[in-house]
Amino acid sequence: MGSTVNILLVDDDEVDVQGLKRAFKKSKIGNPITVARDGIEALEILRGQNGRERLPKPHLVLLDLNMPRMNGIEFLEAVRADEDLRSAVVFMITTSKADEDRMRAYGHNVAGYIVKRDPANTFMEAVALLEHYWKVVEFPA
Numbered sequence: 705m706g707s708t709v710n711i712l713l714v715d716d717d718e719v720d721v722q723g724l725k726r727a728f729k730k731s732k733i734g735n736p737i738t739v740a741r742d743g744i745e746a747l748e749i750l751r752g753q754n755g756r757e758r759l760p761k762p763h764l765v766l767l768d769l770n771m772p773r774m775n776g777i778e779f780l781e782a783v784r785a786d787e788d789l790r791s792a793v794v795f796m797i798t799t800s801k802a803d804e805d806r807m808r809a810y811g812h813n814v815a816g817y818i819v820k821r822d823p824a825n826t827f828m829e830a831v832a833l834l835e836h837y838w839k840v841v842e843f844p845a
Contacts, residue, residue, distance in 0.1 A: 709838045710759050711737045714746040714779065715797075720820065720827075724797075725768065727827035733835055739841035743774030747782055750789055753838040754793035761844035762793075764834065767814075769798035769805055777805075797830060 711728075715721050721739055728737065737757055737815070740746035752758025765783075769776040776796060782788045797818045798810045798820070806817050820826050 707770075709735055709736040709843065710761075710763040711735050711751060712740060712746060712759055712763055712765045713737055714740045714743065714765060714771070714776070716771045717768065720768070722825045724831070727831040729834065731831045733831060741777065742771040743779030743782065746779055747774075747789075748840055750783070750792070751786075760763065762838075764843075766797050766830075766834075767794055769796060769800050769809070777808050777812070780814070784812050784843045793832075793841075793843060794813065795834070827839065 713721060713724060715724075723738055724771075725737060728735070731748060738749055748756045749759050750755045750763075752764075766774045774782075777797065780794065783792050783794065794812075794814050795816045795818060796806075796814050797820060798805070798822045800806075801819055809817050816833070818826065818830050818833075
């Protein structure tokens with residue numbers, strides 16, 4: 705793929721945010737990472753609203769499920785209803801092992817559902833998966 709994939713990390717847990725950033729750094733992946741603390745902030749970044757710079761495409765969203773103001777499922781509903789955003793590539797990365805959460809996420813066309821079991825190892829495995837993913841998969845324009 706010719707252009708750099710921009711990463712939007714949507715997670716309100718600072719420990720997880722730092723853990724994922726460390727995993728990207730350890731893997732020597734220098735893709736730009738933008739952090740949003742909830743779904744509302746993430747939508748503002750994707751749309752370039754409220755004084756925020758719009759996240760350039762191609763982008764990939766790493767989305768937590770349980771967040772304040774707007775959770776991951778609510779965010780997915782808003783993204784899939786938005787003509788400009790509906791093709792966004794979204795991976796859930798969450799502590800929820802609940803079947804209903806996983807099914808609801810896939811119902812909103814997530815590219816994958818990753819459970820944070822052992823965060824340090826999960827983050828490294830997730831980063832390796834994502835690196836291969838964007839090297840092979842063509843992103844929507």
